[in-house]
Amino acid sequence: xxxxxxxxxxxxxxxxxxxxxxxxxxxxxxxxxxxxxxxxxxxxxxxxxxxxxxxxxxxxxxxxxxxxxxxxxxxxxxxxxxxxxxxxxxxxxxxxxxxxxxxxxxxxxxxxxxxxxxxxxxxxxxxxxxxxxxxxxxxxxxxxxxxxxxxxxxxxxxxxxxxxxxxxxxxxxxxxxxxxxxxxxxxxxxxxxxxxxxxxxxxxxxxxxxxxxxxxxxxxxxxxxxxxxxxxxxxxxxxxxxxxxxxxxxxxxxxxxxxxxxxxxxxxxxxxxxxxxxxxxxxxxxxxxxxxxxxxxxxxxxxxxxxxxxxxxxxxxxxxxxxxxxxxxxxxxxxxxxxxxxxxxxxxxxxxxxxxxxxxxxx
Amino acid sequence: xxxxxxxxxxxxxxxxxxxxxxxxxxxxxxxxxxxxxxxxxxxxxxxxxxxxxxxxxxxxxxxxxxxxxxxxxxxxxxxxxxxxxxxxxxxxxxxxxxxxxxxxxxxxxxxxxxxxxxxxxxxxxxxxxxxxxxxxxxxxxxxxxxxxxxxxxxxxxxxxxxxxxxxxxxxxxxxxxxxxxxxxxxxxxxxxxxxxxxxxxxxxxxxxxxxxxxxxxxxxxxxxxxxxxxxxxxxxxxxxxxxxxxxxxxxxxxxxxxxxxxxxxxxxxxxxxxxxxxxxxxxxxxxxxxxxxxxxxxxxxxxxxxxxxxxxxxxxxxxxxxxxxxxxxxxxxxxxxxxxxxxxxxxxxxxxxxxxxxxxxxx
Numbered sequence: 057x058x059x060x061x062x063x064x065x066x067x068x069x070x071x072x073x074x075x076x077x078x079x080x081x082x083x084x085x086x087x088x089x090x091x092x093x094x095x096x097x098x099x100x101x102x103x104x105x106x107x108x109x110x111x112x113x114x115x116x117x118x119x120x121x122x123x124x125x126x127x128x129x130x131x132x133x134x135x136x137x138x139x140x141x142x143x144x145x146x147x148x149x150x151x152x153x154x155x156x157x158x159x160x161x162x163x164x165x166x167x168x169x170x171x172x173x174x175x176x177x178x179x180x181x182x183x184x185x186x187x188x189x190x191x192x193x194x195x196x197x198x199x200x201x202x203x204x205x206x207x208x209x210x211x212x213x214x215x216x217x218x219x220x221x222x223x224x225x226x227x228x229x230x231x232x233x234x235x236x237x238x239x240x241x242x243x244x245x246x247x248x249x250x251x252x253x254x255x256x257x258x259x260x261x262x263x264x265x266x267x268x269x270x271x272x273x274x275x276x277x278x279x280x281x282x283x284x285x286x287x288x289x290x291x292x293x294x295x296x297x298x299x300x301x302x303x304x305x306x307x308x309x310x311x312x313x314x315x316x317x318x319x320x321x322x323x324x325x326x327x328x329x330x331x332x333x334x335x336x337x338x339x340x341x342x343x344x345x346x347x348x349x350x351x352x353x354x355x356x357x358x359x360x361x362x363x364x365x366x367x368x369x370x371x372x373x374x375x376x377x378x379x380x381x382x383x384x385x386x387x388x389x390x391x392x393x394x395x396x397x398x399x400x401x402x403x404x405x406x407x408x409x410x411x412x413x414x415x416x417x418x419x
Numbered sequence: 420x421x422x423x424x425x426x427x428x429x430x431x432x433x434x435x436x437x438x439x440x441x442x443x444x445x446x447x448x449x450x451x452x453x454x455x456x457x458x459x460x461x462x463x464x465x466x467x468x469x470x471x472x473x474x475x476x477x478x479x480x481x482x483x484x485x486x487x488x489x490x491x492x493x494x495x496x497x498x499x500x501x502x503x504x505x506x507x508x509x510x511x512x513x514x515x516x517x518x519x520x521x522x523x524x525x526x527x528x529x530x531x532x533x534x535x536x537x538x539x540x541x542x543x544x545x546x547x548x549x550x551x552x553x554x555x556x557x558x559x560x561x562x563x564x565x566x567x568x569x570x571x572x573x574x575x576x577x578x579x580x581x582x583x584x585x586x587x588x589x590x591x592x593x594x595x596x597x598x599x600x601x602x603x604x605x606x607x608x609x610x611x612x613x614x615x616x617x618x619x620x621x622x623x624x625x626x627x628x629x630x631x632x633x634x635x636x637x638x639x640x641x642x643x644x645x646x647x648x649x650x651x652x653x654x655x656x657x658x659x660x661x662x663x664x665x666x667x668x669x670x671x672x673x674x675x676x677x678x679x680x681x682x683x684x685x686x687x688x689x690x691x692x693x694x695x696x697x698x699x700x701x702x703x704x705x706x707x708x709x710x711x712x713x714x715x716x717x718x719x720x721x722x723x724x725x726x727x728x729x730x731x732x733x734x735x736x737x738x739x740x741x742x743x744x745x746x747x748x749x750x751x752x753x754x755x756x757x758x759x760x761x762x763x764x765x766x767x768x769x770x771x772x773x774x775x776x777x778x779x780x781x782x
Contacts, residue, residue, distance in 0.1 A: 063506065063508045063782040064506075064782065065782065066781075066782075097725060119725065119726045139679070139690075139726060140680050140688075142677050142678075142679050142740060142741055143426065143677065146426065165681070165740050167740050167741070168679075168740065188682075190682065190683055194683045194686060195680075195683070195686075195727055195729060196688055196727070197680075197682055197683070199682070199683075227724070314505050314506065316503040316504075316559075317558075317559040317560075319527040319553065319561050319562070320557045320558070323557060323558075325559055327502075327505070330753055331753060331756050331781070332781060334698065335697065335699050335700075335753065336693070336698050361590070362460060362482065362752055362756075363460070363502060364558055364559070366558060377503070377528050377530050377531065378505055378506070389725055390693055390698065393694050393757070394756070394779075396779040416757075416759040418694070418758060419427065419429075
């Protein structure tokens with residue numbers, strides 16, 4: 057089957073590009089003795105999680121318990137939920153998961169740790185625990201100070217928890233390579249301060265887990281990292297290209313769309329809008345527009361309605377109703393999250409179709 | 420069951436507010452002799468489509484063939500697909516649909532009409548046809564000129580098509596009431612020009628279908644409208660409040676979320692991010708932020724990660740891990756589209772749970 061036999065819009069994943077992205081990150085982590093624990097929120101597809109394990113990852117990362125449950129069903133047996141889980145319902149589900157697979161959670165409060173410890177004790181299971189520290193994103197994470205170390209000590213002392221170490225999310229380290237250079241230096245100052253606090257309290261931290269995609273190939277330059285959890289690297293997108301950590305030839309996902317209207321002069325409408333691509337603008341804020349048109353860079357996807365992609369067609373270009381285009385999304389993670397299935401392609405040949413099995417697992 | 424027994428995040432639909440929104444629009448259309456053909460893209464829930472029929476709508480509007488198929492399965496027997504369908508696969512599916520329910524399509528090109536006519540003839544069915552005109556949004560739609568009237572004449576002459584009339588989408592008529600006043604005058608000038616062209620060619624247009632939610636209650640002031648297709652009115656959202664066509668008490672959908680982190684001073688994180696609320700900013704562009712916190716207007720939802728809502732907590736306010744909040748989304752349509760199910764509530768009592776059955780029907 058050829059992609060032109062598919063009904064549009066359709067998410068296409070190029071298996072050859074995917075393979076190169078898998079081996080590229082695997083080789084990098086192997087060369088620098090870093091554990092790769094990929095964040096599967098990007099794809100939510102068990103088949104891809106299994107490929108990540110085949111390429112050397114000992115386990116995966118997820119954001120949601122529901123995603124962990126789908127991945128455990130698919131045979132993944134080492135899962136980190138890098139999200140502070142709150143509430144009796146979630147703690148009980150967590151202990152059920154821990155009966156099936158090696159399970160860890162990152163959190164930044166004693167109150168979450170106490171809940172998980174209590175539920176784990178009641179269920180007779182052990183849950184791995186990582187303590188989240190903020191190094192600049194100002195989202196989750198404790199500050200590097202003595203109060204936080206006291207919390208760490210309290211958490212480590214709780215029953216049925218397996219202390220694993222430190223969790224970080226350097227999501228603020230974006231931008232182009234020049235900007236990152238300065239950010240990495242700043243990050244290392246903060247990391248050194250944090251390690252000094254742990255060291256002086258005599259608390260070991262066998263794991264130091266960090267890593268986003270834009271800075272992933274710089275991870276060896278962050279002091280003390282033992283593990284990285286990139287997600288987007290598996291596909292790449294316009295954000296990673298914008299951050300100069302990939303180019304368009306590394307982007308495995310395109311949205312295949314059809315021109316459905318050319319009635320308005322100088323414009324054209326494709327059947328991929330915000331319910332197909334997601335409305336995410338670029339993280340850098342530097343450029344507008346909602347995706348990159350592969351092989352037709354002169355076309356500007358300047359706006360999205362829910363089901364309409366609004367193209368600006370310059371005077372020396374031409375589109376007709378029925379023309380088909382492949383679009384690299386700005387942010388691939390929310391794009392995939394809109395779809396129940398994806399098509400696996402090699403060039404224009406459709407080789408398989410996979411379900412986005414962990415999509416919609418909001419809790 | 421109480422909402423506090425639900426796991427979060429969860430989409431809550433207040434059935435009492437929903438009822439008021441249903442009767443409000445129904446009464447308005449009845450008073451002004453307008454046909455109400457609600458756009459079900461907002462909810463994608465057959466139970467709500469059936470309520471809309473009970474409140475006087477003779478049929479519904481959808482954006483996708485897949486949505487139409489789900490609604491037909493649920494017993495809705497009059498469906499308008501207000502989208503230019505392209506391609507043999509879709510045309511054949513359309514004729515299959517037309518064997519089951521009264522089916523109409525809006526389009527703006529002869530090429531789409533020819534394809535539908537050919538498939539309809541082969542299948543021995545009749546498809547209703549509306550011709551889309553652009554009155555200012557510059558998305559789809561022909562211009563009001565003689566060339567367009569010639570296209571209308573060619574389409575009307577095609578076999579197995581049932582000519583219904585004119586389709587418009589005044590999506591550019593937004594903003595507050597003051598801005599709309601001027602836009603409505605401008606719209607009427609354009610509509611009069613369009614009708615004059617049809618009249619001089621002797622082409623009847625029994626249906627003139629328009630109507631978005633922000634201007635829905637002004638529809639009687641648009642010249643010649645016979646039908647409106649509002650979608651968002653069923654729920655309302657921060658956009659409709661911003662456009663002064665509803666207030667927060669008319670907003671039926673809230674996202675129920677839990678505070679999961681308060682580690683960063685002056686901030687808090689809730690478990691509802693862009694994969695729960697959608698990343699849509701306000702259509703007006705006038706205000707930033709990503710939702711309105713019901714009963715806690717001092718809290719600012721200033722940023723979203725995929726699974727994190729970033730709240731700014733002012734000094735005189737306080738949040739703890741485990742606190743729960745209800746958020747009115749900026750744009751309810753893409754929000755609902757992220758969820759497989761919703762909870763029907765009356766106040767804090769959970770009375771039912773419905774599947775978003777037409778979600779994910781991207782083709």
